[in-house]
Amino acid sequence: MLPPIMVYTYSFTAATPNFRCRNPSLQSIDKYNQTFDSLFNEDYRPTSEQCLLHQKFLSLKECQRCFLRSSLINSTLQTCDDYVFDRTYYKTTLIEEWNMVCDRVSYRSWVQMIFFVGYMVGSILFGILADKYGRRPIMSISFLLMTLSSLLCTFGPQKSLGFWPSYVIFVLARFLIACSTRGISVSGFVLGSEIVGPEKRLLTGIVIEYFFAFGQMILLIFAYFIRTWRTLTWAISLFTYPYLFFYCILPESPRWLISKGRFDEGEQVLRKIAKMNGYEFDTNAFEQLKQEQIEIMSQEKNKEGVKSLFQSKIMTVISINLFFQWLVQNLVFYGVSQNTGSWDFDPYTSFGVSAFVELLGYIVVHSILDRVGRKVPYCTFAIMFSFVSFLILPVQYLMEKDGQNQKIIMNIINGTLKFLASSSYAIIYIYANELFPTNVRNTGMGICSMVARIGAIIGTFSNDNLTRLWIHFPVLLYGCASLIAALLALMFPETLHQPLPQSVADVEQMNFMKLESKKSKRIVTHEDENRYERDEMIRF
Template sequence: MPIATFVNQTTRSSDNAGNNLLVQTTVNAWGHYQKVKFIFICLTYMIPPIMVYTWSFTAATPSFRCHHPNTIDDAYTDRSNEIFRKFYQPTENECAAHQHLLSVKECQRCYRKIKPAKNVSIVQDLQSCDGYVFDRSVYKRTLVEEWSMVCDRVGYRSFVQMIYFVGFMCGALLFGTMADRYGRRSVMGISFVLMMISGFLCAFGPQQKFGVRSSYIIFMIARFLLACSTRGISESGFVLGSEMVNPDKRLMVGMVMDYFFTSGEFFLVFMAYFLRTWRSLTFVITLFTIPFCFFYLILPESPRWLVSKGRFDEAEQILRHIAAVNKRDFDSDAYERLKDDQKQHIADRTVPLGIASLFQTKIIRIITVNLFFQWLAQNLVYYGVSQSTGSWQFDPYLSFALSALVELFAYIFIHIILDRLGRKLPYCAFAIAFGLLALLVLPVQSVLAERKTTLRVLMFILNISLKFCASASFAIIYLYSTELFPTSVRTTGLGMCSMTGRLGAILGTFSNDYLARIWMNFPTVLFGVVSLVAGIAALVFPETLNKPLPQTIDDIESMNLPLFSTNKQQRDLSRGDNIPLKAINT
């Protein structure tokens, strides 16, 4: 989700002294130069969703059943399916007797009768399948089929995606730190090369001659590296884009990148529709990343980062080029004032506050713990819903495309309302609405159980609505968190939130793969309960619209939180532990 970087990186990169002077130096904060470079950066934002959601197609689970025990060349055809159903498929009573913890559907496709049924009234023992037959009418070949990652082996599928989200966490920490130390442009270049290498490793690393075990390990490592590189591109790319514009343009920058993010989803589903084997799709998607490796030659380093590191000559060269392209004069006097201000800032720089500062006083503890839960809940909901479009009981390619379209509409909608209604009301409304809609699954399934067509259409409408609410609340919480943490510990707080959020994404993957085996709608109901609790818990947050960003923990303590109050003694304890205001620029 691209707007995540709006939180994680704009604050980190905006701690440069002399921010306003730097804007004056560029003379035109949204000139021709910035527009052209911004387009290139936005194009890179098509890559992360492609890499995240390729898994929805390469590891899709087609319809399947047990292999017919008396047939060598069994196939998933109407005739063979009918023969299997008649003689070997367990009945509901047999599933209830032997595999009552699984749904009937899961039991019937993962177990078979030990011997052909002669008397249907007799309850027979069941045994797990020793082989599977897959439907190839939609997917020609997926990793699930190749490695039989179904039934009692579904954990292999889940583990790969969980490792991917662990790679997200590691990549965010590693490349975020590297971008601050070595520059945004360099990290983007390294990330694209790593992405290309890991992509080809995903496509060609697993080979039959290596065996399933070795192929699985190779693929898992490649996916981990792919996730790391994805975070390097998205984080560094957003920083680079946001540092080219005025602070008042940063919301626009974040939302436009979200639009390109959804464009990547449309590109993916288009390619997946024509490339229906997992290896060919992975290979072509990786080929698509090769031109982006040359963006290193096109994109400049961030002049703000260069100034923050005291590399004034390099920054001046870039700024003079920007002014020339924008057909403006370079303000040398303003730049000299900027250099003096930054040198003073470097001299006065203090050691950043640590994680313990997030729990220093009552109000900051409440906000911190609540935001941790909000991030976990929204990652659980968003990734859980986004990765389950294949279970919408419609064509999976159409379902994915509609999901991306709904996500785009959600971004446009919140782009319109956030600066009008604030952050708190829309966020709570979308989170609570998601919870209520998800719980509607229970009465809908029970009332319309016999009306299959009506149930199918209504469930599709519910899934679309859930996707809209999940996308909207997921995007808002990132921006909202930026405005709730004080500048003195904002980067630390948001980094911890991001870590917690990835745990939510991992739980979402686990829920879709395991809980759905018990009941198809179990994950949706779980997501709904968590989102409902999150929406109610967010009511304690203050509104931040048109209010100055909190600079210190003392500023947070002065906020009015519903149901909670502060006292002067707590605020006094936090004084003296904050970064001087002159060293902070939000």
């Protein structure tokens, strides 16, 4: 639950309330309310003609709240440097404290974009460290880093320090938070999937997604009752304290222990799992698995490392394709999730509805993935997302502008987009985990997560900047990217009911692009059946 809380806290601490330029004639007493707004509009708000003439690349709304007119006769527009903010929903936000609006909106964007750079760094760094030192210690270190950086985020920025020192401290703290979320999310997801058998992998993967949605709902409760940014950040940091003791609870991945040749420790974990679940530990199956792993470890081509992801043509194509899929799905998911301001609700209702729709998407994925596989649902959701996003064009241009019917249909479209984005996002997480071999699974997932942040960065930039041109412009970009990703995903092999691949050789034996020949076609042997049975030893 912690990663989504940390990701989306910024949506409230740096929320952009309605605002306008401060009235020069009422500098000391001006407020954002109907009375003062009317006085401002009468004397200083630019007309639509003036905006069209001087700021034609900005939307009318953006022009009228970022500029002052000199007079009705003189069409010159003046940039304002002081603003008044609507306090209907927020008492104080970082947007107001640091004036991160209009020509300073890039400061807001950079905080979130650097946050996703932290995602990139944390994904590859903690992914490699988790493959080298284990899932359990890296998760524990990540929890500690998250707690410390959350406190720095809360108490580091101070008005007495001025803008730049406070801004740098806040950005650095958010960067470290992002790094820690990757150590928790990627390692936790891999650990969960490696500790169960094939029949339980979907449940393990989707439960993690459920808690991603639950984390957003918990954040919503905090944000609804705490409407000042510093107090909210401090309250969220307190929420991390219990996780510091997770090291005493978490087991190490038995698959990772076996892949490292630590067979006694792996056997101990497996025996404990079997005992807790009422199963008898199969010593003969474990010995066979042990001998297989010794043989794999003796082969130079199966040594772990990033190079293993590009060891063969098939593995290279799968890896690069997965990297692209993650980039697109993060572009789509975070782009849509951070754009709830386009919904026709108050910010808290919009965020709550978005989280509920996301949870609904995970429930649907959970119910169908073990029936029809991974590839067909993933491609279907991605294509449907593209189709629904393109519906925005006729709705905006053929229906009455800002009419009730248009608002209702746009809310339906926004909800559908969030549902489809959440569903495809959940599937690619599970799908990628089942395509990477064990000895580089955490590394592969880490690189996927790292590359994915490029998509999240593009989504953040689009939401903050392209919406100034047209609020629905970013969604059309997401739709085009989703369609391309769906077409490329058609080449993936299906992984339904298949044991997790232990090596690159196992991946190569999958039905890649359905291109089978007498030479490459995989024949299910007695050894394959034994491996599947040994895989079933590890179950909850």
